[in-house]
Structure formats: C-alpha cells, structure tokens
Amino acid sequence: MKTADLIRHIEDGKLSDRLISIYIDDSKIKYQTERYIAAVKKYTELFSNLEDYDDDVCIISAPGRTEVCGNHTDHQRGEVLAASINDDAIAIVGSNNSVNIMSEGYPMISFSIDDISKNDNEEGTTVALIKGVLAGCRDKGFSIGGFNAYITSDVLGGSGLSSSAAFETVIGNIISSLYNDGKIDAVTIAKIGQYAENHYFGKPCGLMDQMACSVGGLCHIDFASPEEPIIESIDVSLDEYGYSLCITDTKGSHADLTPDYAAVPAEMKSIASYFGKNVLKELNENDVLENINSLREKYGDRAVLRAFHFYEENIRVKTAAEALKNHDFNSFLDNISKSGNSSYKYLQNVFTTHDITHQNVSIALCISEMVLGDEGGVARVHGGGFAGTIQAFVKNEFVSKYKESMDSVFGEGACAVLKIRNYGGIRVI
Numbered sequence: 001m002k003t004a005d006l007i008r009h010i011e012d013g014k015l016s017d018r019l020i021s022i023y024i025d026d027s028k029i030k031y032q033t034e035r036y037i038a039a040v041k042k043y044t045e046l047f048s049n050l051e052d053y054d055d056d057v058c059i060i061s062a063p064g065r066t067e068v069c070g071n072h073t074d075h076q077r078g079e080v081l082a083a084s085i086n087d088d089a090i091a092i093v094g095s096n097n098s099v100n101i102m103s104e105g106y107p108m109i110s111f112s113i114d115d116i117s118k119n120d121n122e123e124g125t126t127v128a129l130i131k132g133v134l135a136g137c138r139d140k141g142f143s144i145g146g147f148n149a150y151i152t153s154d155v156l157g158g159s160g161l162s163s164s165a166a167f168e169t170v171i172g173n174i175i176s177s178l179y180n181d182g183k184i185d186a187v188t189i190a191k192i193g194q195y196a197e198n199h200y201f202g203k204p205c206g207l208m209d210q211m212a213c214s215v216g217g218l219c220h221i222d223f224a225s226p227e228e229p230i231i232e233s234i235d236v237s238l239d240e241y242g243y244s245l246c247i248t249d250t251k252g253s254h255a256d257l258t259p260d261y262a263a264v265p266a267e268m269k270s271i272a273s274y275f276g277k278n279v280l281k282e283l284n285e286n287d288v289l290e291n292i293n294s295l296r297e298k299y300g301d302r303a304v305l306r307a308f309h310f311y312e313e314n315i316r317v318k319t320a321a322e323a324l325k326n327h328d329f330n331s332f333l334d335n336i337s338k339s340g341n342s343s344y345k346y347l348q349n350v351f352t353t354h355d356i357t358h359q360n361v362s363i364a365l366c367i368s369e370m371v372l373g374d375e376g377g378v379a380r381v382h383g384g385g386f387a388g389t390i391q392a393f394v395k396n397e398f399v400s401k402y403k404e405s406m407d408s409v410f411g412e413g414a415c416a417v418l419k420i421r422n423y424g425g426i427r428v429i
Contacts, residue, residue, distance in 0.1 A: 132196025168193030216424025253385030340380025349385030
C-alpha cells in the first residue's frame, strides 16, 4: 500500500480490528494507532529522497517474549514454556536494491546485498544480526534482496524480553514477505535468527528466545532434538482466570555478569561429561544421584545442585503445561512458584556471588511476596537472572498495588503489565 494511502487507512480506523487482535488490550489501541502513523511518516522522511525509493510499503511486527517456566533448560536440550507478549518491534518496509535500516534512536545502517559475508569486526553489532539473517535465509535456499526499513520497538533492551530475537524475527519476516511470498515458516525464521546470533553476532544462545518470538502465543517446546524441536501451542487467556502478567525491570547492572551466565551451562555440562555425555538431557537424574559423592568432589556442590534443578524443572514444565491444558490455573501457579524457588536455591541465578551487596532481584522477589501474600499471585526470577527482571502472575485486583510497590522501589515504569499475544512474527498489512 502507498504510504499516503496507508496513513489514511490507519487514521480512518480501518486497521483497528487488526490492532486489537495483535495487542489484545483495548486501552493500547489509541497509542498503537498513533505509533503506526508516526512510523509510516518517519519512513517517508528517511527514504523518500533515495534514488530507488519505493512508496509501496508493508508493516511487519514481531513480539518480545517471556519465559514462563523452564529456567536455564534449553541449552541442556530440555523443555520450556514460553510466550510472546504484546510489546513488539514494528517495521515499515519497502523493497530496494540495497539494505537501508534505521532503528529508532540509532544511526542508519546501509550495505550492499552482496556484502553479507561474516566480518569478525562486526561481532556484537546490529549489522551482524542483519547480515546473519540474510545469509541464513540464502543458505536455506530462500530468495533475498534489498529493502528500506524504519524499525521502532517497545521491547526494552536488556529487560529479559528478548529484544534481539524480536529484531531478528522482524528481519526474517521482511525477507519472507518481500521476496518469498510469506512462505518462510515461523520455526525456520527462528532457526535463522539463532544462526545469526550464534555465528555472526557471536553469542552462543539457545533457540528458546527466537522460537517464542517467531512462533507466538504460549508454547511448550521440547529441545531434545535442537534441529527439530517439538512445539505444542497452548491456548490460554490470563483474563479468563482474572490474572495479569507483570514484568519488573529491577535496574540491576549487567556489567561483568558474563562469567555468571556462562557458568550455568558450563557446570551442567561438566556433570554430563562425567558420564561421557554432552548435555544433561542425555542422562537421567538417578545417574547423578547414584554418583553424587564423586560428582561433588570433582565438580563442586553448585554444579550438582544445578543439575538437579534441570531435571526437576523439566518435570515442572510438563506439569505446568498439562495444568493449563486442563484449565487448572492454581496448579499452574503452584509450579511457577516452585520453579522460582528452585532457581533461587538450586540454580542460584538470583544474584551474583561477586557482589552480594547488590541484590535487586532478591529485593523484588521479597517485596512481591509481601504485597501478594498467599492470594495475590506468584513471582519468580525471569530469564537469565542475576541482575535483570522478575516475572509475576498477579490477580487483577492486586495489579495496581503491585505495580505501585514495584515502581516505588525500582522507578516509575519499572513494572510493565503485559498480555500474552496470539501471534509471533507477522505481516500486519
């Protein structure tokens, strides 16, 4: 659709039903309408002077994600519950001979479509992610081409909601929409995003983030075979049970935490290596229990505790998934609470032992228990842990008080009230 026509289309409310289906929350439609119009206008401002400017555009959306259960299990080929959220990245896109991308708040990125080979000097940069997705699409036999894109995102970076996976999913859907008739499926786009992050960006992440952002909804994912993960979509509406999903950014510093994050899979894999295996999924809990004394002596107690967390967490994922399918929300909440308890005591990813004076996540969990009590909901560490966010399923009548309490400690807007989105990466229009 031409940009001028698209703006009129949105202004006339003809996109409203589509926006409601994407963002779930009626109260967000005015904001999203204004956001979409501003993005289209910004696209025109940025690219209309280019020689090969294309006034015919589409809009791509990809959500952030929340890890519901399965803390630090995917890298051991375990199981997770993950869900897309109604905060997203959107892109206004038109075809072009080269790649020109402006993300809100960042400089323009421009390069030739022929220049997508890996460059070690670009590791850790946005351009590496873009080139990695393009190369991943090409290597899987899909057509690729240039494009102009203006991208704006509500998925906060560093918040544990996977802003990078949302970005990769946007780029994958751009290529699918513009050059492959929308035929690159969501799982393939997720794998391409992981490829970009692993091989171009230089981050050895698992597949959970990309899968949740790309596939969408609430998914039970089994990574026993990483190349062919088993995905089960679970239809759930938190409103049906009178609950909201709250994510609180505790504003802890992520500086110097790489060794803490890296130690989790490394210690789990050390236990597996004792048995000649690569990951914990390749053995069972009884193997660890029967050899516990030798394992404690060789690898230390924390490694053993983290292994036990993995096995019990996998059971909790299955149980929580079955509870949702059986509409037993109380059982689901009980398993989320147990997951958080295990992460704190056995996985031990709530604070870093290198700085015990700053325990933002611990403070957030403490206040959550005080505010929510036995009736208001449950809270747990979210994602990688150590300094980031907590997740809470909060009964609706407690939400205002809970948000006020979190914001009073961690700053205005620290607590976001979200909903589970029904879509992954999509072409909006």
